[in-house]
Amino acid sequence: MQVTFEEFINLVKAYNPDEVEIITKAYRFAEECHKGQHRESGEPYIIHPLAVAWILANMHADRDTVCAGLLHDVVEDCDVTLEQISREFNPKIAELVDGVTNLTQVDFKSKTERDYANKNKIILGISKDARIVVIKLADRLHNLLTLQYKSQEKRIKKAAETMQFYAPLARYIGAEVLRRKLEDLSFKFLNPEGYVETSKIISDYSNQTQLSTNQMMIDIHRLLEDEKVPHALKLRIKSVYSVYQRIKDGGKIENLHDFLAIKLLVESKKECYNALGLVHSLYPPMPKTFKDYISQPKPNMYSSIHTTVFGPELVAVQMQIRTHEMEKINLQGLTAYWDLFQGKAVDVMQEILRDKYHFIQSVKELSRIMKNSQDFVQGFEQNVIGDKVAIYDGEHQVFVSAGSTAIDYAYSRGQEIGDRLDSVFVNGQQVDVSTVFEQGDRVHLILSEYPHGPLPGWEHISTTVQAQVSIRRGMRKKYAIHQ
Numbered sequence: 001m002q003v004t005f006e007e008f009i010n011l012v013k014a015y016n017p018d019e020v021e022i023i024t025k026a027y028r029f030a031e032e033c034h035k036g037q038h039r040e041s042g043e044p045y046i047i048h049p050l051a052v053a054w055i056l057a058n059m060h061a062d063r064d065t066v067c068a069g070l071l072h073d074v075v076e077d078c079d080v081t082l083e084q085i086s087r088e089f090n091p092k093i094a095e096l097v098d099g100v101t102n103l104t105q106v107d108f109k110s111k112t113e114r115d116y117a118n119k120n121k122i123i124l125g126i127s128k129d130a131r132i133v134v135i136k137l138a139d140r141l142h143n144l145l146t147l148q149y150k151s152q153e154k155r156i157k158k159a160a161e162t163m164q165f166y167a168p169l170a171r172y173i174g175a176e177v178l179r180r181k182l183e184d185l186s187f188k189f190l191n192p193e194g195y196v197e198t199s200k201i202i203s204d205y206s207n208q209t210q211l212s213t214n215q216m217m218i219d220i221h222r223l224l225e226d227e228k229v230p231h232a233l234k235l236r237i238k239s240v241y242s243v244y245q246r247i248k249d250g251g252k253i254e255n256l257h258d259f260l261a262i263k264l265l266v267e268s269k270k271e272c273y274n275a276l277g278l279v280h281s282l283y284p285p286m287p288k289t290f291k292d293y294i295s296q297p298k299p300n301m302y303s304s305i306h307t308t309v310f311g312p313e314l315v316a317v318q319m320q321i322r323t324h325e326m327e328k329i330n331l332q333g334l335t336a337y338w339d340l341f342q343g344k345a346v347d348v349m350q351e352i353l354r355d356k357y358h359f360i361q362s363v364k365e366l367s368r369i370m371k372n373s374q375d376f377v378q379g380f381e382q383n384v385i386g387d388k389v390a391i392y393d394g395e396h397q398v399f400v401s402a403g404s405t406a407i408d409y410a411y412s413r414g415q416e417i418g419d420r421l422d423s424v425f426v427n428g429q430q431v432d433v434s435t436v437f438e439q440g441d442r443v444h445l446i447l448s449e450y451p452h453g454p455l456p457g458w459e460h461i462s463t464t465v466q467a468q469v470s471i472r473r474g475m476r477k478k479y480a481i482h483q
């Protein structure tokens, strides 16, 4: 990715003409600071912050975010202080730069300890300003795009860290386009043969099914036009890494019910359901593939109707029916709000992070239980941004970490609930408290009247860091009382 300053500033002009001056100033400032520094590729260092700012400007990021993108490495790599940035620009930009600046004190015992401390800092920063995560993701994306210049050891480390932390973060904030890029780039470095093989399987099968999917798009378009439903159609192909994960254990691409997907975009929620009926009138649906993420969005606010149908030649194609606005949020997540809310975007992002994602509460809760950076970051990776399954507790849909048992779920609701767990009913049957919950399970915990504390062995049955820490704490308390 090679971007010139002219291309960048033209992009800024197109959506934010009033801020060209300060953004140009930030560019000149960064250029001056990084003078004489080079990337591993041998190019002047400034190409990196410029590329990061370019990625941000493509999301129509606000002025302060774009400036922070340009300035994101000056504190770490040059002799610039945050006070200077605050004075030259504004305190908000200095705060954003601070949020993405790595800790460089020398008193860490190991690199691992420093890495955890840095992630800890990022997570706490996001609680205060969601834009920090976006700058961090743009930074990581450009670093991955230029990873071929790093040593093999560094490549593997960066790619693995991206899979573990940054890609799940991107998914968490709903930034799917970013997540796909981060995952596929990392996958390419972690497993080059797997990447090449999977890409070939994808292109072969896409070619093989092209006539069917084209025909479907024509037929659906005609029917909706006859019914006077304004719409747009797009073909979406699953990412290399997602396909790899699904076929690596011997699965066949033609058996994936969602490898090929046609997005059907309409204007309103009501038209989504109307369009669903029309699609089913054309093609028979595959049983058990219907999902209504409009009435029950995913935790990252992904909204759509899914139904897999059999098209011409009986090719399985997933129909993803949604409105244009849902599509924008599904692809861009929080970063869509720069366009949708303009000047109010920052407040809306923070509000959503707090009230819809419960991010701030989860982080607070975690930092209360997890006293060191490593536990905290691992707990965060698992409980906050890790894979989730939806279960039902009474009337309520609850998202729990994938792999959770009744013990994990009980402790995720609080120390006291965990310490009172007696038994559990799943889908009306009493099962062992070590049973792993599955998507859609109806769960009912039976609690004792008084806390009896964790039972011996629970620590090893539980799968989440949060439960394990709570169990250890419960054990210490129980042991102290019984002494």
Ligand code: MN
Pocket: 048, 072, 073, 139
């Ligand atoms: Mn950087």
